Amino acid sequence: xxxxxxxxxxxxxxxxxIRASVKTPALDRLTxxxxxxxxxxxxxxxxxxxxxxxxxxxxxxxxxxxDRTVASVSVFIxxxxxxxxxxxxLRGQLAAEGIEAVVTDGTxxxxxxxxxxKKFYRPLRIGRHIxxxxxxxxxxxxPGDVTVTMDPGMAFGTGSHETTRGIIGMLEERVRQGDSxxxxxxxxxxxxxxxxxxxASLGRAYDIDPIAAEVAKDNFAVNGLGPGGTGDVxxxxxxxxxxxxxxxxxxxxANIVADIIMRMxxxxxxxxxxxxxxxxxxxxxxxADEVARCASACGLKVRERREDxxxxxxxxxxx
Numbered sequence: 001x002x003x004x005x006x007x008x009x010x011x012x013x014x015x016x017x018i019r020a021s022v023k024t025p026a027l028d029r030l031t032x033x034x035x036x037x038x039x040x041x042x043x044x045x046x047x048x049x050x051x052x053x054x055x056x057x058x059x060x061x062x063x064x065x066x067d068r069t070v071a072s073v074s075v076f077i078x079x080x081x082x083x084x085x086x087x088x089x090l091r092g093q094l095a096a097e098g099i100e101a102v103v104t105d106g107t108x109x110x111x112x113x114x115x116x117x118k119k120f121y122r123p124l125r126i127g128r129h130i131x132x133x134x135x136x137x138x139x140x141x142x143p144g145d146v147t148v149t150m151d152p153g154m155a156f157g158t159g160s161h162e163t164t165r166g167i168i169g170m171l172e173e174r175v176r177q178g179d180s181x182x183x184x185x186x187x188x189x190x191x192x193x194x195x196x197x198x199x200a201s202l203g204r205a206y207d208i209d210p211i212a213a214e215v216a217k218d219n220f221a222v223n224g225l226g227p228g229g230t231g232d233v234x235x236x237x238x239x240x241x242x243x244x245x246x247x248x249x250x251x252x253x254a255n256i257v258a259d260i261i262m263r264m265x266x267x268x269x270x271x272x273x274x275x276x277x278x279x280x281x282x283x284x285x286x287x288a289d290e291v292a293r294c295a296s297a298c299g300l301k302v303r304e305r306r307e308d309x310x311x312x313x314x315x316x317x318x319x
Contacts, residue, residue: 014107015076016083020090021102027071028284028310030101033093035257037086038075039185039282040209043161045071076108126165127172130194135222146197149222150188151215163255163281164190166306166313171195171251174277174315179250180204182271184240184264189216191253191279196225196233203231204245206238213237240264241271248273255281258291265298272318280314288312 018037022030027045034041046068077083087105094101123139124132133139135151171191175181177199183192186205196203203225205216217235220226226233238244241264249271254261261280272278278300283291285307292302295316304315 014079014109016079016081016105017074017076017108018083018086018090018103018105019072019074020094021070021072021104022099024069024071026099026101027073028286029097029099030071030073030094032257032284032287033090033097033099034073034075035282036093036259037089038077039257039260040075040187040212042074042076043071044073127169130168130172130197132190146194148190148193148197150190150193150219151222162308162311163283163313166308166311167191167253167255167279167281168194170277170279170304170306170313170315171198171253175199175251177201180247181251181253182206182244182249183216184238184244184252184254185256185260186216186235187212187255189219189235191255192216192233193220193223193225195251195253196220196231197223200251201231203233204249205233205235206244207235208237208239210237241267244271246270248276250276252276252278253281254279257282258284258287261291262294265294265300269299269318274318276317278316280316281311283312283314285310285312288314 020030020034024045031041031043075086077086083105087103091103122134123137126132129144129146131139131141131145131147133147133149135149139147141147168191171194175195175198179195179200180202181192181195181200183189183205186192186207189205192203192205203220207213207216213235220233220235221229225231236243250273252268252271254264261283268278280291288305292314295302295314299319300316301319302314302316306313
């Protein structure tokens with residue numbers, strides 16, 4: 001299969017990319033504003049890129065020479081979306097917050113975007129044994145490696161962002177053989193796939209975006225999960241918990257944003273058993289206390305919080 005082939009069975013379209021660039025200390029505030037426009041963001045932040053780390057020698061030259069004092073966040077508005085409204089909202093919020101930013105917009109062909117970013121996506125080790133491997137890369141696992149093959153397409157979730165890494169690290173510690181897992185806002189399906197690779201036998205993955213749901217379905221299949229493979233897997237379209245299969249899940253993941261998580265929390269208890277681990281991510285650390293208070297008000301107990309580069313993952317259970 002060539003790079004230009006459509007691997008997920010949907011038609012490529014044209015999008016308006018809205019990109020805002022700020023000094024890195026303002027990145028979290030910019031991300032919070034942009035996430036109101038759309039929860040699927042492209043974040044360019046090279047401030048903590050390790051030139052001498054595991055993947056420094058694999059990095060593209062443009063990454064090595066990138067300005068580490070500036071970070072950018074992009075959203076992609078479909079052809080039938082309100083790009084002008086999004087731009088107006090963004091500029092208004094930046095002015096209200098006193099954030100100096102360079103805002104640009106332009107048309108992006110989805111097929112070009114999907115293929116161009118692949119050069120930056122390499123095998124990534126997370127936790128003790130998890131390795132996220134792009135579908136187009138060759139990789140020789142070490143003894144004990146748990147490999148997850150991914151082709152995110154236009155869906156969120158490559159494993160490289162702190163929000164995803166944080167949950168994956170917790171999943172590696174908490175998932176047990178035979179668990180059931182629910183992934184809300186699944187994006188590429190990465191969290192549900194990791195959980196099943198770690199021993200879960202039932203996976204349900206939902207996203208409000210039909211493209212993401214289709215991408216997740218394909219990625220489960222690539223990893224040998226679901227029909228024709230192992231485990232009981234289903235992917236579907238849902239606005240948070242609306243239409244989600246009614247049952248108790250041992251593991252629930254929601255890597256979204258703080259506002260959407262807090263909208264979901266009042267409805268989560270019926271999906272949880274006494275031993276359910278609920279993992280919440282996509283939370284900028286400044287809002288972690290707010291999310292924790294909301295969880296407590298909804299009858300949950302926060303058991304653990306982990307922070308990574310300004311992002312927080314919360315593990316909660318029923319009281």
